[in-house]
Amino acid sequence: MTKQVNSRVLDKDSFAQYCNNSGLVKMEKIIKMLSERSKPLILHDGHNFFKYRVKSTGEMCWSCIKKTCNMKLYTIGTDDVFSKVSGSHSHEKIYIRDLNRQQVNNSLKRKIRDGDIVVTERPSKIIHMELNQQNSTLKDIKQIRNNISHTKLKLMPKLPRSTSDVHDFLRSIEISTILDENFLLINDIENNIVVFSCLRNMKFMCGQNTLFMDGTFDYCTNFSPNQPPVQLLMNSEMMRNYGIET
Numbered sequence: 120m121t122k123q124v125n126s127r128v129l130d131k132d133s134f135a136q137y138c139n140n141s142g143l144v145k146m147e148k149i150i151k152m153l154s155e156r157s158k159p160l161i162l163h164d165g166h167n168f169f170k171y172r173v174k175s176t177g178e179m180c181w182s183c184i185k186k187t188c189n190m191k192l193y194t195i196g197t198d199d200v201f202s203k204v205s206g207s208h209s210h211e212k213i214y215i216r217d218l219n220r221q222q223v224n225n226s227l228k229r230k231i232r233d234g235d236i237v238v239t240e241r242p243s244k245i246i247h248m249e250l251n252q253q254n255s256t257l258k259d260i261k262q263i264r265n266n267i268s269h270t271k272l273k274l275m276p277k278l279p280r281s282t283s284d285v286h287d288f289l290r291s292i293e294i295s296t297i298l299d300e301n302f303l304l305i306n307d308i309e310n311n312i313v314v315f316s317c318l319r320n321m322k323f324m325c326g327q328n329t330l331f332m333d334g335t336f337d338y339c340t341n342f343s344p345n346q347p348p349v350q351l352l353m354n355s356e357m358m359r360n361y362g363i364e365t
Contacts, residue, residue, distance in 0.1 A: 151199065154225055160184070161192070161199060166208055168192050178202055185210055223250065224263050228270050242267045282311050289313065 150162040154169070161168050161181055168181035171191070179199065183190040188209050193202040227245060230236045236245055242264040276292075279285045286308045294302045296317055304321070305314035 152225070153229065161194070163192055163201070163204075166190065183208065224266050227263065227267055231267065231270050231274065283308075285313070286311075 152160045152162060152167075154160050159170050167184045168190075169184055171180045171182040173179055174193070178193040178195055181192040181194065183192075185208075189206040190208045191205045193204070194200055195202050223246070227236070231245075245267060246263055276288060279288060286306060289303060289306050294315070296302050298319075300317040300319060302315055302317050303313075304316045304318075305312055307313070
């Protein structure tokens with residue numbers, strides 16, 4: 120009959136000594152990782168487990184991420200030293216390529232949500248930077264690219280479907296220049312007029328004798344057909360101020 124662990128938390132060295140004295144199985148390797156929501160996960164024998172609960176013996180119980188699976192894994196100590204398993208898996212193991220893809224995918228989703236990655240960057244560039252950081256290579260990145268786009272869409276504001284949506288959205292955000300100047304000069308809800316510029320540009324324009332009117336934007340919404348930019352020359356460079364009449 121095997122010995123029972125006392126009702127206390129064992130550190131790594133104590134548990135290793137206990138295993139040797141009691142004849143239990145040797146410690147098996149587990150891999151730590153984070154979910155896309157920054158929750159701790161461990162990989163053991165080709166299966167992922169999430170943190171479930173702490174037993175009275177001090178062991179941490181981990182449950183298989185598959186809801187229909189009753190497999191449990193137990194670790195001891197802050198280093199999550201492998202203790203034992205109970206139950207059995209009712210599904211196949213994770214392939215190494217799928218595991219690598221999952222690690223990259225979870226890491227990118229966390230960084231995008233936390234603001235560590237600029238959401239306007241191309242998905243291919245984001246994936247390339249992450250692979251370089253992890254010294255990893257993946258051939259199948261289509262699914263990761265789709266997941267990145269899906270995560271970015273959740274963070275980006277929805278496209279306005281009416282003029283009131285445009286005004287409401289502009290009131291809810293801060294638009295500033297690289298010099299930290301307010302770039303939303305006018306947001307007239309009553310007359311449906313929006314002007315993007317800053318006071319420094321307007322003061323400079325007031326001192327000029329000639330202003331240039333350019334064509335409208337190449338793309339615009341159906342409910343704001345008139346978007347004429349106003350241009351002027353400053354140090355041989357063209358400066359623009361955009362007015363949108365919605």
